[in-house]
Amino acid sequence: MKKVVVLIACLFTVLTYGQETKQIPQINVSGEGKVKVTPDQALILATVETKGNNSKEVKKLNDQQMETVLKLVKSMNLAPADYKTKRVSLMPQYDYEKKKTSYIATQTIEIILRDLAKYDALMEGLVDQGVNRIDNVTFQSSKLAQYQSDARKLAMKEAKMKAEDYVSVLGQKIGLAVVITDSSQNYYPQPVYAAMKGAMSAQEDAATRETMAVGEIEIVANVAVSFKLE
Structure with a gap:
């Protein structure tokens, strides 16, 4: 009987609370x-890609090309914190028809360019010094x-x-x-592919020009x- 009374009291309390809420x-x-x-700044991903049949020679040539690229970047008076190696790879590729193995070495550098007035000079220099792939250019604030x-x-x-x-x-x-x-x-931020295309063709025309909007x-x-x- 006591249990029934307690249960009824609990139900009454819940109903009362619901009405008051x-x-x-x-x-x-x-x-x-x-x-x-x-x-006011750009984030650039540039890659040096080298191919060949000997892995050591391919890696050595890739290192040499990237060394010249880094010298160019340093000559642009960029802060050391504004450029860094992003990716490094050496991968074999097997040709089943010729039954031969070739190798591809790649190194990607990430550059933050805080002075957009240097954009055209930098992009043209990268291509001249061995960069053969611009993976991305993103304009930021x-x-x-x-x-x-x-x-x-x-x-x-x-x-x-x-x-x-x-x-x-x-x-x-x-x-x-x-x-x-x-x-x-x-x-x-969205990449600006038109600017990349203009930069990659910069080596075809030595005249000073503007390639980005x-x-x-x-x-x-x-x-x-x-x-x-x-």
């Missing part, structure tokens, strides 16, 4: 912030963190403006933000916000 009136909106900026913060603030302002527009028709006001969710995607990069932030209604 009220859903908070709120509005859910999203906001997007965009900041367009002109890039050195103030990315600042611009991402600006984009987030713009996203929040848009979300608040949306909420105010909706509730103003009902004669209500928005209160405190109950939930804020950052739904922004990671920022990955930097344009603008767009930094986007997205946010979802739940505001309490008053």
Whole structure:
């Protein structure tokens, strides 16, 4: 009998609590912030690739070519922290028709160019000194963190403006933000292939010319916000 009384008391407590708990009136909106900026630096991935039938000779030739490339990079007065070896490989390739093994040696260097005025000279020099593959050129901003913060603030302002527009028709006001969710995607600058193509053909024309169109990069932030209604 005591167990039955206890069970009834528990059920009564749950029902009473459920009746007393009220859903908070709120509005859910999203906001997007965009900041367009002109890039001030470039990330370049350049590779020296060498082929041959003798692994030692192929590796030696590849090292020699990369040595001249590094000398060029140093002559551009880049900071030591702005260039580094990214990948090194020596791989055999077997030709089943000729029944012979050849070798491919590659070394890839990553360069951060902080002075875009040196872009054409650097790209032309890389090709002249032995680089035979430009894997990627990406234009970036050195103030990315600042611009991402600006984009987030713009996203929040848009979300608040949306909420105010909706509730103003009902004669209500928005209160405190109950939930804020950052739904922004990671920022990955896009490579500029037109610039790479121009640089690879630079050795065909010794005249000074401009081969890149930097344009603008767009930094986007997205946010979802739940505001309490008053």
